[in-house]
Amino acid sequence: MLKRIHHAAIICSDYERSKRFYTEVLGLAVIAENYRAARQSYKLDLQLPDGSQIELFSFPNAPERPSYPEARGLRHLAFAVDDVETCKAHLEGHGLAVEPVRVDEHTGRRFTFFADPDGLPLELYEG
Known part of the structure; x- marks a missing residue:
């Protein structure tokens, strides 16, 4: 469907x-x-x-989006990328704060989070 x-x-x-x-x-x-x-x-x-x-x-x-503590609804938007570290460096080069890269304990894939100008949580997910 x-x-x-x-x-x-x-x-x-x-x-x-x-x-x-x-x-x-x-x-x-x-x-x-x-x-x-x-x-x-x-x-x-x-x-x-x-x-x-x-x-x-x-x-x-x-109205502002309630985030912390996390509210019901859409939690974050994730983008698939080839290389999390390269993308993280690109974002940091634009002055964005990016969380340290972590590894998904279930898939073994690397990921990190950052925010858009309004604080919307965005994720980079390798793979």
């Missing part, structure tokens, strides 16, 4: 800052960008190399 995840939707607090982060730092390609005047909202469609997408939204006065 289900084939794959098509997209994840993210609501940001500062559209231009988040747009730069997802396109310039993470390197996602812009598919479409639309301003929806009735909602005072931008919708930016971004694509990863495998075709999966992120929809980046801006809404006026959107």
